[in-house]
Amino acid sequence: MNLQEEITEFKLSVELNQIVHTFHNGKYNDTVREVYDALLSLNVGVNNVEKMVRTVFEKLGGLKVERLPKRTFSEIMLVEAKALAQMQAAEAMLTSECNTLHTDGTKRGGHEFGGVQAESGLKLWEQNILESVDCSSFFSPSCCDFIRASTKLCVPGADEKSGYAGCRALGIVNKLLTGPLWRIIENVDHILVLNDIWLVFKNSIELLSKDASELIEGKVFYPEFTKKDEVFNSLFINNDLDEELNLLTIEALQIILMNFFIIIETQLSDCLPSSIFNENTEGVNKDLRVESTTVGTTNIVSERAFAYLDRLRRIKPNDNTVAVEGIILFSNNKTLRWLDDMNVEIKEIFKIAREKTPEIIKQFRKRKEEFKKNHMILLKQRKEEKERKSLKKQEEVKALTIEIQKHGGLWLNLKD
Structure with a gap:
């Protein structure tokens, strides 16, 4: 081989290395699928993901890209993302002990959505609660006018001062009771620790619902968790005037706290003394603390998922439910990080996801038809119930008419 041939071969090799190969054996390779999963979970639209990938390669890397998936493939990749996230969740539950299934539901635009989160022993808790450092920047002098107008409009016989008193009471409850209590809930290591806290809170609420004068004086019940700021001071300024x-x-305050007391007695009855989730109750499972290790102290995890659902429905109104499920699962489960940390052959995972995708789509369509069928049955039942009530009312009117006729018919004037 002469020098010219070597130069030609080197140029050809360089040109080949500048081309990104994406398609092999009749399908896109796993790297392409992983990139599409990641971008789609970051809310890149199915119409734009191809343009984004090509632009990054060509502009930043100076590389040419072979064929890239179009819109239809991108839509299918959302289902594959869901399959990958489900496999991740299954692995986490199988390799962990004392798993907790957290369920919740909500209604949005006439539709009902259910959320299921599995809290496992391997989960890494992350705190991402954002707090405003400057509350006063959100305050407007027009708030006073709003309170005055709404009080007079919505409450017959009420005045401006009663509106102020109601708003002040809510602020005091937040600053002295519910705010500190929420911070305690966020900081406890185990949900059973809250049992004693709930008992003390319940007893305090019971006393304060009869005489709330201590709250007016600004008595602090949880010193370590009470935030004294500008709002706190404004609730008790000129208190004696x-x-x-x-x-x-x-x-x-007493009306609010009485309602709190009723709710605590009903909603937290299982956590109070002599109840099934209280360790001090005779006969309670001795392993209760171990078994409830992964039980969350709040419902933040489900509310965060529903908030993400609301956002997706606003920015992607045309996405179907299975696509939204894929985005939420892949994003919330941090599936991309799971793929990066895998020790097994990653190709096998994507192969399983590809094989599961048609079945997931089939199940979604079947589920959609079942929902539609059940909805039609419900509408039919409501229509029949409405007709039944209408017929019953007609029969009652007819019976009354017959009874009236027996007594001389309807009275049409004073003479009758």
Whole structure:
């Protein structure tokens, strides 16, 4: 081989290395599928993902790209993303102990959505609660006008001061009771620790619902978790100057706290003494603390998923349910990170996902038809119930008419 041939071969090799190969044996390779899964979970539209991938390769890397998947493939990749996330969840549950299944539901635009989250022992908890450092920047002087107008409009016989008292009572409850309690809930290591906290809170609420004067005076019940800021100070400033406002605030506080007490007794009955989830109850499972290790202390995980659902429905109104499920699962489960950390052959995972995709689509269509069928049955039942009530009413009117006729018919004037 002479020098010229070597130069030609080198140029050809360089040109080949500048081309990104994406298609092999009649299908796109796993790297392409992983990239599409990641971009789609980051809310890149199915119409734009191809353009984005090609632009990055050509502009940043100076590389040419072979064929890339179009819109139809991108839509299918959302289903594959869901399959990958489901496999990740299954693996986490199988390799962990004391798994907790967290269920919740919500209604959006006439549709009902259910959320199921599995809390496993391998889960890494992340705290991403954002707090505003400057509350006063969100305050507007027009709030006073709004309180005054809404009080007079919505409550017959009420005045401006009663509106102030109600708003002040809500602020006091937040600053002295519910706000600190929420921070305690976020910081406890185990949900059973909350049992004693709930009992103390319940007893305190019971006393305060009868006499809330301590709250007006600004008594702090949870010093380590109470935030004293500008809002806190404004609730108790000039406390002795307006006795009428204080009396109205105390009345509002006692009404609010009485409702709190009723809710605690009903909703948290299983956590109070002599109940099934209280360790001090005789006969309760001794392994209860171990078995409930992964039980969440809040429902933040499900509310975050529903908030993401709302956002997706706003920015992607045309996406079907299975596509939205794929985005939420792949994103919330951090499936891309799971793929990066895998020790097994990644190709096998994508092969399983490809094989599961048609079945997932089939199940989705079947589920959609079942929903439609059940909805039609429900509409039919409501129509029949409405007709039944209407017929019953007609029969009652007819029976009354016959009875009236027996007594001389309807009275049409004073003489009758």
